[in-house]
Every structure is written in C-alpha cells, then in structure tokens.
Amino acid sequence: MSEANGNVRIGVYVCHCGANIGSIVDCKAVAEYAAGLAGVAVARDYKYMCSDPGQDLIRQDVQEHGLNRIVVASCSPHLHEHTFRTAAGKAGLNPYYMHMVNIREHDSWVHEDRASATAKAIDMVRAAVRRVARHQALTRGSVPIHPAVLVVGGGIAGIHAALTLANAGKKVYLVEKQPSIGGHMAMFDKTFPTLDCAACILTPKMSSVKAHPNITLWTNAEVTKVDGYVGNFKVRVTRWPRFIEEDLCSGCLECIEACVYKEPKFADEFNLGLGKRKPIYIPFPQAVPQVPIIDPETCIQFKSGKCKKSCLAACGERKAINFQQKEQVEEIDVGAVILATGFKTFDPLRTPYYGYGQYPNVYTSLEVERLVNASGPTAGEVVLRDGRKPKSIGIIHCVGSRDVAANRWCSRVCCMYSLKLAHLLKEHTGAEVFNFYIDMRTPGKGFEEFYQQLLNEGVHFIRGRVAEVTDWALDPTEEGKLVLRVEDTLLGVVRRIPVDMVVLSVGLEPQPDAQDVRRLFNISCATEGFFLERHPKLAPVNTFTDGIFLAGCCQGPRDIPDTVAQAGAAAAEALALIDAGSVEVEPNTAYVLEEVCSGCRTCVPLCPYNAISFDLQKNRAQIHPVLCKGCGTCVAACPTGSIRQHLFEDEEIFEEIEGVLANV
Amino acid sequence: MNEPKEGNGGKSYVYYPGCSLSATGVAYDESLRTLFRLLNLRLQELEDWNCCGATSYMCIDEGSAFLLSARNLSLAQKIGARELVAPCAACYLVLRKTQDYVEKHREIGGKVSESLQRAGLPPLDGVKVRHPLEVLYNDLGVEKLRQLAVRQWQGGRIACYYGCQAVRPYDEVDRPHNPMRMDELLRAVGVPTVDYALKTKCCGGSLTGTVHEVGLRLNYILLKEARRKGAEAIVTLCPLCQFNLDVYQAEIARQSGERFDMPVLYFTQVLGWALGGDFKELGLKRSISGSDLIRRWFTAKEEVEAYV
Numbered sequence: 001m002s003e004a005n006g007n008v009r010i011g012v013y014v015c016h017c018g019a020n021i022g023s024i025v026d027c028k029a030v031a032e033y034a035a036g037l038a039g040v041a042v043a044r045d046y047k048y049m050c051s052d053p054g055q056d057l058i059r060q061d062v063q064e065h066g067l068n069r070i071v072v073a074s075c076s077p078h079l080h081e082h083t084f085r086t087a088a089g090k091a092g093l094n095p096y097y098m099h100m101v102n103i104r105e106h107d108s109w110v111h112e113d114r115a116s117a118t119a120k121a122i123d124m125v126r127a128a129v130r131r132v133a134r135h136q137a138l139t140r141g142s143v144p145i146h147p148a149v150l151v152v153g154g155g156i157a158g159i160h161a162a163l164t165l166a167n168a169g170k171k172v173y174l175v176e177k178q179p180s181i182g183g184h185m186a187m188f189d190k191t192f193p194t195l196d197c198a199a200c201i202l203t204p205k206m207s208s209v210k211a212h213p214n215i216t217l218w219t220n221a222e223v224t225k226v227d228g229y230v231g232n233f234k235v236r237v238t239r240w241p242r243f244i245e246e247d248l249c250s251g252c253l254e255c256i257e258a259c260v261y262k263e264p265k266f267a268d269e270f271n272l273g274l275g276k277r278k279p280i281y282i283p284f285p286q287a288v289p290q291v292p293i294i295d296p297e298t299c300i301q302f303k304s305g306k307c308k309k310s311c312l313a314a315c316g317e318r319k320a321i322n323f324q325q326k327e328q329v330e331e332i333d334v335g336a337v338i339l340a341t342g343f344k345t346f347d348p349l350r351t352p353y354y355g356y357g358q359y360p361n362v363y364t365s366l367e368v369e370r371l372v373n374a375s376g377p378t379a380g381e382v383v384l385r386d387g388r389k390p391k392s393i394g395i396i397h398c399v400g401s402r403d404v405a406a407n408r409w410c411s412r413v414c415c416m417y418s419l420k421l422a423h424l425l426k427e428h429t430g431a432e433v434f435n436f437y438i439d440m441r442t443p444g445k446g447f448e449e450f451y452q453q454l455l456n457e458g459v460h461f462i463r464g465r466v467a468e469v470t471d472w473a474l475d476p477t478e479e480g481k482l483v484l485r486v487e488d489t490l491l492g493v494v495r496r497i498p499v500d501m502v503v504l505s506v507g508l509e510p511q512p513d514a515q516d517v518r519r520l521f522n523i524s525c526a527t528e529g530f531f532l533e534r535h536p537k538l539a540p541v542n543t544f545t546d547g548i549f550l551a552g553c554c555q556g557p558r559d560i561p562d563t564v565a566q567a568g569a570a571a572a573e574a575l576a577l578i579d580a581g582s583v584e585v586e587p588n589t590a591y592v593l594e595e596v597c598s599g600c601r602t603c604v605p606l607c608p609y610n611a612i613s614f615d616l617q618k619n620r621a622q623i624h625p626v627l628c629k630g631c632g633t634c635v636a637a638c639p640t641g642s643i644r645q646h647l648f649e650d651e652e653i654f655e656e657i658e659g660v661l662a663n664v
Numbered sequence: 665m666n667e668p669k670e671g672n673g674g675k676s677y678v679y680y681p682g683c684s685l686s687a688t689g690v691a692y693d694e695s696l697r698t699l700f701r702l703l704n705l706r707l708q709e710l711e712d713w714n715c716c717g718a719t720s721y722m723c724i725d726e727g728s729a730f731l732l733s734a735r736n737l738s739l740a741q742k743i744g745a746r747e748l749v750a751p752c753a754a755c756y757l758v759l760r761k762t763q764d765y766v767e768k769h770r771e772i773g774g775k776v777s778e779s780l781q782r783a784g785l786p787p788l789d790g791v792k793v794r795h796p797l798e799v800l801y802n803d804l805g806v807e808k809l810r811q812l813a814v815r816q817w818q819g820g821r822i823a824c825y826y827g828c829q830a831v832r833p834y835d836e837v838d839r840p841h842n843p844m845r846m847d848e849l850l851r852a853v854g855v856p857t858v859d860y861a862l863k864t865k866c867c868g869g870s871l872t873g874t875v876h877e878v879g880l881r882l883n884y885i886l887l888k889e890a891r892r893k894g895a896e897a898i899v900t901l902c903p904l905c906q907f908n909l910d911v912y913q914a915e916i917a918r919q920s921g922e923r924f925d926m927p928v929l930y931f932t933q934v935l936g937w938a939l940g941g942d943f944k945e946l947g948l949k950r951s952i953s954g955s956d957l958i959r960r961w962f963t964a965k966e967e968v969e970a971y972v
Contacts (some may be wrong), residue, residue, distance in 0.1 A: 472861040472889050512719035 008133045009041040011058065011067040012125060015049035015074035017104055018224055022047075024108035026118040030073065031577045037129050041065045050080050055087040060605055069093075073125050074100040092135035096587065096647065101128045118491050124392035127659030134652045138587040142249045143626050145231035146335040147578045149571075150175065152223055152517075155183020155587045157552025158399040158562060159205050164571035166214035170578065174209060175215035175237050175330055177217045180287035183342055187270065187366065189373040189380075191560055192420040193450035199286060199375070206288040218330065218384055219289060226520055227610060229627060230547030231335045231583045241325040245292035248320035251290035255321060256280050258305060258314030266298045268377070271370045275377025285375055292323075336574040339531060341517055341569065343553035346400030346407065346506040350616040354399060355469040355506055359482055360385040362502040363470060365395075365414070365421060370426045390431050390500035394484045396466045397421055401507030409528060411507030412557040416439045419450055420506045425503075434460040434497055436486055436561045444559070454587055462497070464489045469502050508557040530556045541570040546583070583639050588647040589628035595619050596642035603634035603643060674704035675803065677794075678745040678762040680736055681709060682716050682755035689752065691947025695932040696796060698946055699854055703804065703812065708739055710748065716755040717762070720827075720870070727775065733762040734776045737793070738785040747792045749799060751932075753829035753902035754854030760793040760834050795830055797901050797931065801845045806852045813816050813853040813938045818897030819961035820930045822850060822934070823860040825886065827905040828866055840864070844929050848899060853938035858893040862886055867905040872912060884916050887924045896928040897954065897961075898933055906930060913953040927954035927961075937962055 012034040016022030027045035035043035042065045046054050061067050061446050070093065072084045077100045086096035103121045103324055111117040120599065134351050147170060151162045154176030162174045174181070185191075186206075188198035218239050225236035244255075254279060264276035270283040271272035279299035296302035301309060314322050339639055345366050356362045363371070374380040383389055395418050400406040415437065422433045437453075440461070442448045454614070455461070464486045473479050481498035488495050510529035511517070518525050523543040524532040531554050532537055534542035541549050549565040552558070558566070577583070590611075599619040604612045611627035612634060614620075623634070635643045644650065679701075683829060687692040692948045713736050715721075719727035737759060741749040750756040766773045766788050777787035800809065826847040830837045840844045843864065847857040872879030886909060890898050900906050912930040917923045929951065936946045941947065948962050 352839075358842060470861040471859075473892060474885070 008039045008069055009067050010037075010039045010064065010069040010071060010129055010132060010355060011061045011065065012037075012043035013049050013054070013073065014045040014103075014121075014125070015054070015072065016047045017046065017075060017108075018047065018609045019069070021074070021104050021108040023163055024102055024114055024117045025121045026113060026114065027121075029118055030125055031499070032127065034071075034125050037126060039069075039133050040129060041067055045156065045605070047602035050083055050196045050461070051072050054621040055239040056091075058084070058087050062088075062093060065095040067091075067093075067662040068097060068137065069096040069100060071125065071128045071132050072098065073103045073121065073128070075101050075104040076106075083583075091495075092340045094139075094319045096138040097132065098268065099128050099132040100137065102123055104595050115420040117522050123660050123663060124661060127656045130659035131652050131656040134649065134655050136646075136649070137189070137657060138646055140587055141585045141611070141625060143231055143580050144578065144582050145578050146333045148173065148332070148334045149336045149338060149574050150223070150233070150235055150332065150334040151338045151340060153183070153340035153342055153554070154178070154181030154209075155340060155342045155552060155563075156202060157554075157563045158183070158338070159202075159209055159653075160564050160572075161338045161340060161551050162215055163205060163208055163212065163296075166212045166567055167576060168571075168575055169336075170214065170575065171210075171445065172215045173213055173221055173235075173248075173334065174201065174217045174238070175221050176217070177222055178290070179220045179291075179293040180282070180283045180288075181217070182284075182288070184366075185560060186284060186286070187370055187373075188369050190420060191423060193446045195423070197612065203288075206286065210288045213632045217289065220293065223520060226337075226522075228333075229585075229609070229629070230545075230577070231481075233334050233337060233547065234628075235331065235332050235334060235337075236332040236355050237331065239328040241290070241327055243321065243323055243325045243392045244291050244297070245320045245322050245325070246291050248290060248318055250318060250320070252268070253290075254290065254314040256282065256292055258310045260310055266295070271377045272411070274367060276368055280436050294323075294475040299390045310528055329522070331602040332526060335578040336549065337521065337525075338551055338567075338570045338574055339517065339521065339543075339554055340570075341511055342661060343508040344511050345559065346411075346460070346509055348399055348504045348612075350401055350406055351403075351504075351625060354396060355471075355482070355502070355503060359469065359471060359501060359502070361482060362504065365417060365503055365505045368421055368425070368503050372421070372428055376622050380428070382425060384501055385410065388500065389429055390425075390457055391429075392432045392434070392481075392495060392499040393422075393429070393501045393503060393506060394434045394436060394469075394499040395425075395468075395503040395505060396437065396469075397505045398465070399504040400509070402438060405508055407509060407528065409507075409557070410441065413559045414505040414507060415500070416444070416447055416559065417451070418503075419459075421503060421505075423457065426457060426459060431500070432460070434462055434463050434484075434499065436464060436466045436484065437617040438463070438465055444561075447471065460490050462486060462490075462495070464495075473498075500593075511554065514554070517554075520543065523548055528555075535549045541566060541573055547577060585626055586630065587618040587625075588645065590623050590632070590643050590645040591625070592623055594618065595645060596640055597621055598640050598642070600639060602637055602639060605639050606633050608633065674706055676706035677747065677749045677799065678743070679707040679709050680713055680716075680740075680748050680755060680759070681929065682713075682750060682752040682905035684754070685821040686837065688907050689930075691950040692751055692903055692906070692930045692932060694945060694947035695930055695936045695941070699932045702706050702936065703800075705804075710736065711743075713738060716750070716752075718757045719754055722758060727772075729758070730762050730765060730772060730776055731779050732947045733758050734766060734780060734788055734943050735783070735785065737763060737788055737791050738780050741786050743788060743793045745791065746752070747794050749794050751827055751901070752904075753795075753825045753827055754904060756793060756795045756867050756872045757778045757829040757834070757836070760836075761789065763788065763793055764834075778929060779906055785849060791893070795901070797830070797845055797849070798837045800849060800935070802837075806848050809849055810852040812833050813940050817854040817856075817938065819855070819957075821856045821858050821894050823890035823895035823896050823898050824850065824863060824931070825867075825890075825900045825909070826863050827900060827902040828864060828869075829865055830858075830901055842855060845860070846851060846899065850899065850931065850934060853935060855934055856940070858890075858895045860890060860893055860895065862889050867902075867908045869904060869908075872908050876893065880912055880916055880919065882923075883912055884904075884920055887913070887916065887926055888922070890926065891924065895926075896957065897929060899929050903929055910952050925954045927951055927958045929958075 014027045014031045031043045031045040088098040089095040112253040185349040221239040227234040259278045267273040268275040268277040299306035370376040396441045401411040466486045478498040549570040554565045597620045679774040721729040868879030868882040
C-alpha cells in the first residue's frame with residue numbers, strides 16, 4: 001500500500017447471509033485472511049450484516065478501532081448498498097468510504113465447490129480492500145422535482161392511474177395511441193365473475209378523464225422522445241392528425257351521417273373487422289373524446305381530392321373538419337412517468353392446427369367479445385359468418401399459452417374469460433358449449449364459485465389439449481361441422497367433437513412495439529418481452545429507471561381488478577416521489593479536468609443522456625452532474641484522459657485490478 | 665430411362681434416387697427425369713450411392729445410420745455438388761437429419777468425419793439436401809411453370825397429399841401445417857385441387873406390413889375423405905404413401921364395402937403430363953388402382969379422338 005494511504009484503517013465484514021453465502025464460502029477463513037491485509041484494522045464474519053446488530057457492529061468498530069474505510073462482502077449492491085452506506089454515515093464516516101463486494105450472486109449462488117468459492121471470495125475482498133483505500137469523500141446532490149406526471153396508455157390501467165393522481169391535485173398528461181381511450185376493456189361485453197357490464201363500469205371513468213381539470217388528454221398521439229431524469233423528464237408527444245379540430249368539434253357526429261358513403265363500407269378496427277365503418281367514424285358510441293376521426297386511406301377526399309365533401313357542409317359553421325391538419329408536437333416537463341401500454345392478444349395464425357384464417361367459423365375470444373356485445377357488429381346476436389346460429393360451440397383454452405412452441409407463460413385471464421364466454425354464448429344461443437382445458441385456474445375472489453355455476457349450467461368441460469380443428473368428417477354427424485380432435489385425459493380416450501363454432505381463447509403477449517417503448521424510456525424487458533419490474537416482490541410497479549413506473553398488462557398478464565390495484569399502486573408511488581419536492585442524485589458522475597481537456601468534442605455526441613455540453617469560450621467540454629448517469633462512456637472515449645468519474649477513478653480501478661490479480 | 669441431355673443451358677442437380685425409386689416407386693423416377701428434361705433442368709444421378717439408412721435403421725442404431733447417410737452426402741461433395749436432390753420423403757428426411765445433426769452436434773460430426781476420412785471421403789461441409797417439390801417451387805417458380813404448360817387438364821379434381829416426412833420436422837419443403845406448394849404447382853398448370861384436411865396425416869407407413877388392420881384403416885380414412893371432398897385422385901410426393909394408398913384399395917374395398925378405384929399418382933407425373941410428357945415416359949402405366957381413369961385422363965386429345 002502506498003505511503004499516501006498509510007493512515008487508512010479498514011474494517012472488513014464478511015456476511016454469511018444465513019446459509020446463502022455461508023454454506024459455500026468459508027466466511028470465517030475469508031475474514032481471517034482479510035485481517036492480514038495491509039490497512040485492515042479489523043475483519044469479522046457475521047451471520048446477517050444487514051440486520052440491526054450487524055450494522056451496529058460497523059458503528060462500534062468505527063468508534064473502538066478508529067476505522068475510516070469499510071468493506072462489506074455480502075449480497076448485490078442492488079439490495080443493500082444503501083443500507084451500508086447509511087450505516088457508515090451514521091458511524092460518522094462519509095458514506096462513500098464504504099464499498100460492497102458481491103460474494104453471493106457473483107460467488108456462492110453460482111459455484112458449487114467450497115474451496116474455489118472461498119478462494120474467489122478472498123480475491124474479491126482483497127481487491128475491495130485495495131480499492132476502498134483510494135476512495136474519496138463524496139456528497140449526494142439534490143434536484144427539485146417537476147410536480148406533473150405522464151401516463152402512457154389510456155386503457156383501464158392508465159385511466160385509473162391518471163384519475164388517482166388528478167384527484168390528488170396533480171397535473172396529469174394522458175397519452176393514448178388510439179383515437180379513443182378505453183383500451184381492451186372497452187371491447188369486452190361483461191366482466192368475470194360478476195358479469196357486470198364492462199362499458200357500464202368503464203365509461204363513467206372515461207368521461208371523468210375527459211372532464212377532469214387536472215388531466216390533459218391526448219388521443220391518437222404517441223410519446224416520441226424522452227430526455228432528462230427522475231423528477232425532470234422532458235417528453236415530446238406527437239399528436240397525429242385526426243383531421244378534426246378537437247376544440248371546435250361539438251361531438252354531434254352529423255359529419256358521419258353526411259358522409260358520401262351512405263353505408264359503412266370499410267373494416268372496422270374496433271370490431272376487429274367483423275363490422276364496417278365509414279371513412280369518417282367514431283370507434284365506438286361511448287368513445288372519449290367524442291370526436292370523429294378521418295381515415296385518409298379510405299376517404300375519397302384524401303385519395304382523389306374529388307369528394308363533394310358533404311361532411312364539411314354538415315359541420316357547417318363549426319368548421320371542425322380540417323383536411324390539412326398536420327401532426328402537432330407537444331413538449332412537456334414531468335417528474336414521473338407511468339407506463340400502462342397494455343398487451344396484445346396472441347395471433348392464432350401461429351397455431352395453424354386450430355384452423356384460424358382457414359375455417360371461417362373459428363373465432364378468437366376477442367372477436368366473440370364483440371359478437372356478444374349489444375353495440376357490436378351483430379348488435380349482440382351470435383351468428384356465424386354464413387348467418388346461421390351455432391347449435392354447438394367449442395372453446396379451446398390456452399391458445400398460445402403454456403406452450404413451448406408459442407408462449408410458455410400462463411396468461412392468467414383466459415380460464416375465467418372462457419367461462420364467461422361459455423356462459424354468455426349459452427345464454428345468447430342456447431347452444432351446447434364445450435370447454436377444452438388443460439387445467440382450470442380459478443384462483444380469484446368468486447372465481448371457483450363461478451366455475452361451479454358453469455358446471456351447473458350444463459356446460460361441458462373436457463380436460464385435454466386439442467390437437468386440431470379440422471373439417472374432415474368420419475360419419476354423417478360430422479358433415480358440415482368443425483371437428484375438434486382431442487385426447488380426453490380424464491376418460492383416457494381420443495375423442496372427436498363436432499361443433500358449429502370454435503372459439504380460441506388466445507393468451508396475452510407484450511405489445512409489438514414494447515421494445516421500442518423500452519428503449520424510449522430506458523427501461524428493461526423480461527425475457528418474454530413484458531416490461532421488467534425493479535423487484536418481483538418488493539418493487540412490482542417500479543422499474544430500474546427511477547421515476548418510471550408500471551401499471552397493467554405491460555408488466556405481465558393480469559385481470560381488471562389486479563390491473564386497477566396495480567395502477568393505484570403506481571399512482572401512489574409517483575405521488576410519493578413528486579410530493580417529496582426534491583430527489584437526491586448519486587455522486588458517481590463523470591467530470592472534466594479542464595486543464596487537460598483539448599476541446600476535441602469526441603465525448604459530446606457519445607453521451608446517451610445529453611449531459612455533455614461544450615463551452616465555446618473556454619473551449620472545454622462540460623458535464624452536467626445531474627444529467628450524468630455515470631455510464632462511463634465518455635471516460636473511456638476521451639483521447640486525452642481528461643474525463644474522470646467519481647467512484648471510478650483510475651487509481652481505484654487499478655488498485656482493484658491489482659488486488660484481484662495479486663494471487664495469480 | 666431418359667438420359668439427360670448435356671449442356672442444354674438448364675441448371676444441373678445431383679440426384680439421389682434411393683431404393684424406392686428403383687423399385688416400387690420407379691414411376692416416380694421415370695416421371696421426375698422426364699419432368700426435369702422437359703423443364704430443361706439436368707439431373708445427374710449420384711454415382712455409387714448407397715442406402716440412406718432409412719427410418720428403421722435410425723431407430724435401431726443412430727450412429728451407423730448417420731454414417732450410411734453421410735456417405736451419400738460426402739460423395740456428392742466429392743464431385744463438387746453443393747446440393748443433393750432426394751425425391752423419396754424418407755430419404756430426404758434421413759439425409760436432411762444427418763446433415764443437421766452433423767452440423768449441430770460436435771460429437772456426431774466428429775465421428776462421421778473420422779469414418780468418412782477412413783473411407784477416403786471429405787468431411788461434410790454444408791451440402792444442402794433438397795426435395796424436387798421445393799426445387800420446382802423455389803428455383804423455377806409457379807409463374808414459370810404456368811407459362812411452360814402445354815396441355816390442358818382433362819382429368820378430375822385432385823387431393824394433394826404430402827404425408828409426414830417431407831414437411832416435418834423440417835419446414836423447407838413446405839410448411840408443416842396445411843402445406844400448399846404441391847397444390848399451387850398443380851393449380852398453375854390448370855389442375856384443380858381440393859381442400860384436403862388430411863394432407864399431412866399418416867398413411868400408415870410400414871404399419872400396412874406390420875399391424876395390417878391399423879394400416880388399412882388409416883388408408884381408408886385418407887381415401888374416404890379425399891372422395892368426400894370431391895377429389896377423384898390423390899397426388900403425392902412420397903413413394904411409401906403412394907404405395908400404401910395405391911396397392912391396398914382392393915383389400916380396403918373388401919373390408920369396408922366401399923370401392924374407391926382412385927388413382928394415386930406422383931406430382932411429377934401430373935406436372936410432366938401438363939408439360940407434354942407422354943404416358944409411357946411418365947410411368948403412368950405402373951399404377952394399380954384407377955387405371956381406367958388414368959388411361960382416360962392421360963391420353964392426349966388427338967389420341968382420344970383416334971380411339972373413338
């Protein structure tokens with residue numbers, strides 16, 4: 001150890017973490033080894049360093065042994081760095097004189113051989129001892145928080161989060177990609193297990209959003225740029241043209257009536273193509289905002305410029321229709337963001353053996369939601385594509401879910417919505433209904449009771465994964481039917497069930513643009529593509545990026561009550577953050593040695609956080625300590641070595657490297 | 665046999681007939697050679713080829729089966745071929761599987777290379793196994809075939825039957841569920857095909873020889889559904905499928921009381937006919953079931969007139 005650090009007195013604490021570390025790493029031997037290292041005044045092993053007595057140990061030793069540096073060898077800094085920095089602070093030391101070594105995730109959990117794992121822990125501790133001797137005192141900064149929140153996605157999750165925050169008096173921007181808020185829930189007919197009407201419980205909330213003085217609602221809009229950091233995000237929202245001026249439109253819908261297309265002619269997105277709409281339309285009767293939209297792909301005025309524009313005449317003096325409308329960019333400042341971007345349903349073309357797209361009477365569950373809905377394309381009458389009423393219906397569970405060839409996860413809601421659809425289809429048609437399931441999963445309030453109710457209603461349940469849906473008939477009873485071939489695993493036989501209509505209970509998947517959204521907001525996705533929460537148990541609505549929270553199915557499949565609960569939690573977290581008024585920022589930032597900087601500007605475009613600016617007068621780069629996230633890109637790129645980083649100083653890293661390699 | 669004409673400008677393929685095409689499936693060999701000649705494509709038979717290893721050998725001794733199969737691939741490589749065309753679905757699958765396993769599993773690859781070396785043959789280096797259906801579909805294309813057709817179809821509707829091995833587990837010949845390429849090629853030359861949900865279901869394979877009644881039942885189902893869908897003939901790409909569906913029709917009729925008399929042909933025979941091949945060189949006389957129908961369908965109009 002160099003002379004300059006002669007007065008360094010280090011305390012080393014090796015944690016057993018119960019048996020998590022202690023069963024693989026000989027913690028006592030590690031502590032004994034550490035006690036012999038230069039600069040180490042005291043070294044101990046202890047069962048749980050994160051416990052109160054463990055933290056007290058540090059404080060006592062600082063007093064008794066005059067320690068001025070601390071090394072804790074335990075779990076990941078993700079979990080307890082804050083704990084031990086605080087403990088060091090309470091003991092009167094600068095919190096950054098504490099350094100953590102991860103001998104759990106990086107050692108005991110990934111190795112099996114005790115001797116090698118112990119040797120590895122010794123190397124890591126030695127490296128930390130040499131590093132910490134070089135640590136300098138640092139102080140955390142503090143920045144004020146902008147007291148507004150951006151909610152992305154206007155489904156039930158986004159709606160509930162936005163209303164909760166707005167009711168607490170906070171300014172909320174709600175951005176929705178579709179022309180109306182409401183999301184998937186607006187498409188549902190009834191909700192399980194209570195069978196209350198989805199629209200009846202959703203639309204009042206949608207109206208409240210529109211009417212709330214604290215909520216700015218932008219539909220047909222997308223977030224296109226995000227800068228800044230927790231408390232101070234700068235967000236760009238692009239509002240795509242809908243060709244109707246929202247503030248001039250009265251919502252009378254006379255323009256739709258007046259359109260030169262007397263009858264709806266084009267596939268209606270909201271009804272999944274089962275119904276028709278005009279080029280100027282409103283997605284569904286209760287849409288919010290109650291403002292039509294023009295589809296330039298089908299509108300004659302856009303296609304040829306030769307329409308007689310009867311819509312314009314119908315609108316008259318209001319002058320809300322504007323064929324020249326361009327996209328509009330809004331720049332906003334917010335302190336927190338809640339992502340509630342939802343899900344998409346599994347595309348059954350990926351399971352071609354179920355005949356979707358091949359046989360017209362194979363439907364997805366979402367299509368059937370529209371078919372049974374009174375405001376749907378058939379006004380709630382369940383008829384097949386050829387106009388017949390189905391006499392028998394097969395509902396196939398787990399389509400695309402629990403399947404290694406498609407999605408491995410259980411989508412959580414399909415068992416229950418399949419029961420609901422079975423009930424509604426039976427009610428609407430009197431048909432014989434068969435459910436084909438792998439396992440019935442009914443773990444919610446009133447769910448199992450609903451299942452029992454369906455059994456009593458005479459719906460058939462066949463346990464087995466359906467092999468295929470085919471039109472191949474073996475005998476006259478199968479003529480003109482769709483035949484489901486399935487192994488009935490309770491009966492132990494292969495069965496053929498002929499039906500008129502097949503419903504595929506498709507699972508839930510991440511939105512197709514989830515990866516783009518992830519990059520935009522600098523968060524992570526789990527392997528299956530849903531947004532990753534900070535901790536699966538203890539921080540389920542947080543992300544690894546401070547100030548960005550998750551709500552609803554964008555984080556994983558869940559039903560409406562769970563979604564609303566999670567949206568409330570996300571709103572509470574956002575509220576707690578912005579109500580604090582300011583936020584502390586970590587000091588591990590990069591800084592420029594002005595006397596060495598040559599003014600080459602290599603670093604400026606490299607910074608992913610736009611934290612580097614260039615001072616033309618001084619001809620030097622400047623790093624904004626609050627914007628800097630400490631990624632180190634500029635430090636590595638600087639050709640003159642004039643950018644350095646707190647907590648990652650060259651001396652600290654070189655000492656660490658030499659320490660870890662000392663025994664090699 | 666129709667020897668390919670040399671140097672006539674068409675692309676050249678190295679051809680692996682396998683045992684079926686020199687025995688029960690000789691009509692497949694004849695019609696394939698004729699079809700390729702009419703398309704101006706050269707087929708060069710691989711010299712000194714041996715058994716592909718077949719599915720049964722694969723089940724009993726995988727290691728030796730891979731060696732047997734790999735020798736053929738290596739022979740092709742030795743003469744500079746990058747592709748080997750195997751029309752028999754079983755040969756195709758075994759060769760394709762060998763190529764795949766040698767490439768993906770180092771241990772198998774090592775053993776195979778070692779043995780090939782001892783035999784003075786090069787180690788496998790990505791020689792591609794191809795099936796004529798996919799060659800016609802990808803290298804020639806539906807449109808080209810449409811243009812080249814010279815005869816108008818005078819037969820009935822057809823059920824295209826793909827069987828299992830050409831489309832599973834590899835999906836290069838066609839997609840595993842509801843394959844359509846054979847349908848597309850036939851439709852291109854004016855042959856109507858029906859929707860046939862059983863197009864990849866089991867023909868019984870060797871069950872017709874081992875558990876006879878089960879094999880017969882499976883073939884009965886295939887024939888019955890083809891007829892139900894309005895098909896008068898079945899067209900296939902596998903010699904075992906063709907054999908099973910063709911030769912047991914009389915026995916099926918005795919047991920079920922339903923007569924089918926349904927021609928079971930190779931897709932190469934039908935395409936070859938559309939391109940102007942004649943009855944004999946397409947091996948059309950070799951079918952057992954529905955031979956009257958075959959004679960009626962595949963006799964040129966002028967000849968029909970001559971009959972009358």
